[in-house]
Amino acid sequence: MKTIGVYTSGGDAPGMNACIRSVVRTAIYHGFKVKGIQRGYAGMISGDIINLSRNSVANIIQRGGTFLKTARSEEFRTKEGRAEAYEQILKHEIDALVCIGGDGSYTGAGLFYEEFGIPCVGIPGTIDNDLFGTDYTIGYDTAVNTALDAIDRIRDTAHSHERVFIVEVMGRDAGFIALDVAIAGGAEAALIPEDLNDMEGLTQQFSRRDKRKKSFSIVVVAEGDEQGGALVLEKKLHELFPELKIRSTILGHVQRGGSPSARDRVLASRLGAAAIDALLAGETAICVGIVNNDVSYTPFAEAIGSHKSISPQMIELAKILAI
Ligand code: F6P
Numbered sequence: 629m630k631t632i633g634v635y636t637s638g639g640d641a642p643g644m645n646a647c648i649r650s651v652v653r654t655a656i657y658h659g660f661k662v663k664g665i666q667r668g669y670a671g672m673i674s675g676d677i678i679n680l681s682r683n684s685v686a687n688i689i690q691r692g693g694t695f696l697k698t699a700r701s702e703e704f705r706t707k708e709g710r711a712e713a714y715e716q717i718l719k720h721e722i723d724a725l726v727c728i729g730g731d732g733s734y735t736g737a738g739l740f741y742e743e744f745g746i747p748c749v750g751i752p753g754t755i756d757n758d759l760f761g762t763d764y765t766i767g768y769d770t771a772v773n774t775a776l777d778a779i780d781r782i783r784d785t786a787h788s789h790e791r792v793f794i795v796e797v798m799g800r801d802a803g804f805i806a807l808d809v810a811i812a813g814g815a816e817a818a819l820i821p822e823d824l825n826d827m828e829g830l831t832q833q834f835s836r837r838d839k840r841k842k843s844f845s846i847v848v849v850a851e852g853d854e855q856g857g858a859l860v861l862e863k864k865l866h867e868l869f870p871e872l873k874i875r876s877t878i879l880g881h882v883q884r885g886g887s888p889s890a891r892d893r894v895l896a897s898r899l900g901a902a903a904i905d906a907l908l909a910g911e912t913a914i915c916v917g918i919v920n921n922d923v924s925y926t927p928f929a930e931a932i933g934s935h936k937s938i939s940p941q942m943i944e945l946a947k948i949l950a951i
Contacts, residue, residue: 629747631661632907633677633722636694637668637701637729637736640884641753641767643892644694644728649685650900651726651751656682658904663722667697668729669704669736672713677720689893692770692886698729704736707743714744722746724912726903728766730754731932734915738928741913749903750915750928753896755884758802760934761926762917766899769891771798771883772808778879779813779846786844789873792865796858796878799850805883806850807942816845816950819853819861822938827855827864829947834869840951851878898923 634651636644652662664684666676678684688695703709717725725748727737737748752759755771775797786793795815797805803820810818817830830847833840847861855861858876865874888896895918902916902923914925 629660629723629907631663631720631722632724632726632904633663633665633717633720634680634696634726635665635668635672635728636696636698636753637727637733638698639730639754640693640698641755641765642692642770642884642886642888643766643896644698644753645685645688645691646888646893647728647751647753647766647896647900648694648696649689650897651903652680652685653682654901654904658908660904663720664696667699668733669701669709669713670699671697672716673701673703673709675716675719677716677722690887692888694728700732710740710743713740714746717744717746724748724907726751726907728753730756731759734928734932738913738932747907747912749906749911750931751899751903752915752917755805756799756802757804758799758936759915759917759931760936761915761919761924761931763919764895766892766896767884767888768804769895770886770889772805772812773889774883774886775805775809775879776812778877778882779809779815779848782877783813783846786846790843791873791875792845792847794847794849794858794862794865794874794876796849796851796876798879798883799852801852802936803850803853803938806848806853807938807946810848811942811946811949813846813848814949815848815946816842817847818943818946819847819849819855820938820943821850821852821854823943824854826853831868833950834865834872
């Protein structure tokens with residue numbers, strides 16, 4: 629093994645640059661050459677591959693996004709697409725891969741290893757924090773803080789106008805961002821896909837608004853919640869409580885950008901180095917993670933096939949604090 633290829637894939641997340649930097653510098657420290665594959669699997673297929681030196685990753689630790697760029701490639705889902713990618717990997721003499729992304733990216737890397745035997749280690753990079761095998765994913769902490777900053781601002785208007793604000797945060801299939809943001813932002817409720825009784829709880833809360841002397845409220849909803857997001861929820865609440873003044877804000881991609889938090893930079897730096905250590909130890913088709921503050925390895929198959937659950941105590945805490 630002489631040359632390692634690194635790429636980011638799927639949705640970007642703050643801290644991906646810090647992670648690429650760590651992969652590149654740790655690999656060079658151990659005597660490897662490093663190549664950057666641009667635009668994830670799309671660039672692997674088109675041969676969009678560049679040499680990376682220790683200087684190529686200077687002055688990027690503080691930058692959001694990914695300087696290698698990222699994409700979601702439909703072509704790589706096909707056998708023909710992966711065969712084209714393999715041609716490029718051979719042409720560029722890449723012996724092993726480090727993939728920074730989510731479970732879709734792990735699935736691609738796992739298939740590529742099965743078909744062509746190119747060793748690969750995955751690093752969890754997504755703001756959703758929904759990946760099994762790690763307590764936290766790269767970008768999650770920054771996204772939560774960005775959403776929290778927005779909620780603190782919205783709270784000013786909610787209070788001044790005595791309104792209910794529904795704030796929709798990202799989380800395609802998971803409520804990690806919503807629940808943390810709800811607790812940290814003092815919200816009245818968090819509606820998340822993991823809690824099927826959340827709407828019932830919210831209606832009960834709202835029915836007792838006068839008794840509770842509530843003049844304004846913040847309700848956080850995960851985009852993947854079964855209620856269908858902020859606008860659908862607003863309509864339902866209007867019908868149930870026509871007297872309330874309700875507004876919705878969808879935070880969207882604002883949560884994906886920005887300079888990574890210190891916590892994300894440290895996590896990204898640890899995981900980037902851990903991926904190179906894993907390759908040196910002969911590991912392949914695994915993802916690295918941090919569990920209970922220690923580096924851990926999880927086979928791709930297990931990481932993809934398992935569901936990371938939200939702590940029921942956290943769901944309970946959000947409810948208790950919103951009485
Ligand atoms: O997986 C990260 C994520 O930001 C999800 O929270 C969201 O549903 C999705 O990506 C949006 O993807 P895109 O940027 O491709 O629209």
